[in-house]
Amino acid sequence: MECPVCLDNFNTSIHMPYVLPCGHSVCVSCVDALIKAHNNFCPIDRRDFTSRDQLKPNYDFLEVLQAQITPVIQNLLCCNGHLIEELVTVTQNCEICDKRRSTLWFCITCQYGVCDKCKNWFEGSRSVIEPGLKCYRSHSMRLTEDVQKYYPKRKGVFLCDGCLKKSSGSSTHCRKCNVDFCIECYQKLIELIPVATNIFCTCKNQLAWRFSEVCGKCKRCKNAYKKSGSFLCLKCKNKFCIKCTDCIRRNR
Ligand SMILES: [Zn+2]
Ligand SMILES: [Zn+2]
Ligand SMILES: [Zn+2]
Ligand SMILES: [Zn+2]
Ligand SMILES: [Zn+2]
Ligand SMILES: [Zn+2]
Ligand SMILES: [Zn+2]
Ligand SMILES: [Zn+2]
Structure with a gap:
């Protein structure tokens, strides 16, 4: 789907879709250009919108975009892309959480092991592909819809490192550094x-x-x-x- 103004395909960065009050979507670059030129009206039906503050990203559409980019099946793969299916007794650090474990889901070719908890978390989360959304130590992060399923000890509550508030539900997470971003911080980030x-x-x-x-x-x-x-x-x-x-x- 493309922006009706610049005709570029919508994406999750400079052509992020924004919904106008009339319901039509225009990319963020074109919204900015329209406002700058004082052409505050929808390019399709000419209905006007007052300020940028009223506009929100088209989250439904962003989700569809992300689903297109992210593979649906989240099979656990080793660092070299081999499918990991074998549980092995071996003492070594889990590659995801970096904790010492004695049973690991293992790629024997690459000696790459992932603990059971991390495998479970990996398969129930999706990779975060938005540019710039990495943990502060440069690891890629994954988004979990409901932390309760994966972190039973936390009773579904975690401290968001983005806003320092107690949060629940969805978290964008790095398991090595124990970084969490709540859904609000995640959405603000992709918007900002x-x-x-x-x-x-x-x-x-x-x-x-x-x-x-x-x-x-x-x-x-x-x-x-x-x-x-x-x-x-x-x-x-x-x-x-x-x-x-x-x-x-x-x-x-
Ligand atoms: Zn555009
Ligand atoms: Zn419109
Ligand atoms: Zn682990
Ligand atoms: Zn491998
Ligand atoms: Zn937050
Ligand atoms: Zn501040
Ligand atoms: Zn990290
Ligand atoms: Zn300054």
Whole structure:
């Protein structure tokens, strides 16, 4: 499906679909261009929309896009792409959680082992393919719809490293570093990363998302983030958390 303005196919980055109040979708780049040119109306039915703040990404459509890119069957594969089907008694670190285990799902050719818990988690989650969505130590992350199934000890509650709030349900997770992002932070991130150049630091320079630049003390809210990247000002090196970057964008 393509954007009715630029005719490029919708994607999860600069052509992310946004829903207008009339229900039609236009990509984020074209929404910005329309607003800049004061042409605040739908290119299809000419109904107007007032401000950018009212518009949200078309989440339903994004889900369809992601399902197209992500394979449906989440078979456990070793680092070299072999299917892992054998449970073996061997003492070595699990490649996913890095914990020492004595039984592992194992690729004998590559000596690659995954513990039972991680196998279960892997098969019940999907890879996160959005650019920039990695853990602060550069590992790729996976999205679990309901943490309760996979982390029974946590009783379905986890601390989100993106907003530091207790959260439940869906989590974007790195099992090596124990990083979790709640669904709100995940959605804010995929919304903010492509438009960060239109969001400005107090020094008027634009921001950019850096997953590996630990936010630390956010310049605006002063909260201490230990396992989240940051929206960074490359000029003055100010770092902003996900929530504050969203607030700055909405002028709140
Ligand atoms: Zn477009
Ligand atoms: Zn319309
Ligand atoms: Zn493991
Ligand atoms: Zn292998
Ligand atoms: Zn969060
Ligand atoms: Zn990690
Ligand atoms: Zn903040
Ligand atoms: Zn700055």
